[in-house]
Amino acid sequence: MDFGLTPEQEAIVEGVTAIARRFGDEYWRACDDEARFPREFHGAMAQAGFLGITMPEAHGGAGLGVTEAALMMAAVARHGGGMAAASALHINMFGPHPIVVHGTPEQQARWIPPLVAGTDQACFGFTEPNAGLDTTSITTFATKVPGGYRVNGRKIWTSTAQVANKVMLLTRTTRKEDARRPSDGITLFYTDLDRSRVEVKRIPKMGRAAVDSNMVFIDDLFVPEEDRIGEEGRGFRYVLDSLNPERILIAAEAIAIGQDALERAARYARDRSVFGRPIGQNQAIQHPLAECWAALEAAWMMTMKAAWLYDSGRPCGAEANAAKLLGGRAGHQACLQAMMTHGGMGYAKEYVVERLLREVMITRLAPVSEQLILSFIAERVLGQPKSY
Known part of the structure; x- marks a missing residue:
């Protein structure tokens, strides 16, 4: 190895x-x-x-x-x-x-x-206000017309839609109640983001203000047939191809943010003196930081294992989900501990850790909740009955 x-x-x-x-x-x-x-x-x-x-x-x-x-x-x-x-x-x-x-x-x-x-920038219209993680319950609908489709619906948490010129759009072409299975009748498109037919409203949010998240309102958007990916009605299966890589990358990013915060905290602990000694000389400061290092390293090992499995063509669903769970938690804890190590100065923008803490939070919330990850592992790895 x-x-x-x-x-x-x-x-x-x-x-x-x-x-x-x-x-x-x-x-x-x-x-x-x-x-x-x-x-x-x-x-x-x-x-x-x-x-x-x-x-x-x-x-x-x-x-x-x-x-x-x-x-x-x-x-x-x-x-x-x-x-x-x-x-x-x-x-x-x-x-x-x-x-x-x-x-x-x-x-x-x-x-x-x-x-x-980099001349094209894409946004991804998957999530909907009333569907959330239940992707089969989306209602944005693409109606077949001569030469293509007419799309109407709403999307939420669509990142980079303020700057994108392309959109990957997940729609229904058969209503859920009329489909043989809930995952049937979903169709995937990649097309121009026509702002005369698509209204984009920015969502004010806790962190990552530099990269916008949006509500998207689609009103009679024409999508040419040549902009459909694969077969009509099989889009849900196509989207599944990107889920494990997404979880692996989110894990890697969360861990890296935690490592950045940990390095800043360790430097501050060496440089900051209180009562005549560096605060890093106190085990109450040392030990939490050391635990963060260990958790980040362990999460990184799982992330690399998941990536290796994926690149080797082997099943990696459990490992990719576990990497996202462990990476998000380890990154968040490292950022939180970094702020605590800085004390009051951690709350100041000058020391950056407050921004890292705000931004790393998203890695615990998206693209899949920790509860669904645990349910997946319980069912697929531990043989427990499906709970949702």
């Missing part, structure tokens, strides 16, 4: 780290304060070719695996950018996967190169 990185993987980490370090705390603080998309960072990563790390080489990508994508996204998130940096990019890693797996050669040639170059 080899825990080391290959020279190619080390080059990815070093290259991404070099770019990330060009964008310091002041840059990310300004993006957060101004709720401004980090275009400069996004452009730098696109120019270096990293947006296509998992895309096919035939269309300008690197053709690498989820392991490399996880290493890349951890390096992205670890140097002060947090989830603002990660969320500006990670949709490129897992979001277009249905195009890669189920798109026609013509669709791949039309859609993938602009994503790799």
Whole structure:
């Protein structure tokens, strides 16, 4: 068993780290304060070719695996950018996967190169206000018309819709009550975000203000038939292809944010003196930080195992979900402990850890709840009856 990185993987980490370090705390603080998309960072990563790390080489990508994508996204998130940096990019890693797996050669040639170059930005319209994690209960409907479909409905928590020009859209083409199975009758599209037919309303939120989240109202949007991915009615199965990579990447990002916060806390504990000694000399400060390190390392091992299984073509549902659960919790605890280590100064924006804590919270909430992860593992690994 080899825990080391290959020279190619080390080059990815070093290259991404070099770019990330060009964008310091002041840059990310300004993006957060101004709720401004980090275009400069996004452009730098696109120019270096990293947006296509998992895309096919035939269309300008690197053709690498989820392991490399996880290493890349951890390096992205670890140097002060947090989830603002990660969320500006990670949709490129897992979001277009249905195009890669189920798109026609013509669709791949039309859609993938602009994503790799960063000239196209995509948002993902999956979640709905009255469906949440119960994806089979979406009601956004695509009605067949000559040449394509007319789509009407609502989506929520659609990230980057303020800046995107493309949308991957999950709809029903057969109503749930008329489908043979709940997962049937769902169709997936990738099409232009026509703002004359789509209204996007930003949702004010706790953290990651630099990357917008939105309510989306779709009113009679025409989608050409050539913008449908795969067969009509099989979209739910296509979306499943991207779920495990998404969980792995979210885990990697959460862990990296926790590592960033832990490094800041350890530095502060060495430098801050109270009662004539550094606060890091006190075990009440040392021990919680040491526990955070151990939890982050353990979560990272599970993340790498899940990525290895995925890239090896082996089942990895339990491991990917466990990585997301453990990574989110370890990252959150490290950020919380970092703020506590800073004391009152942890509450000040100057020391960054308050922003990292706000941003890492999303990794515990999305894209799947901890309760559903535990239910999945209980059912699929431990043989318990389905509970929901």
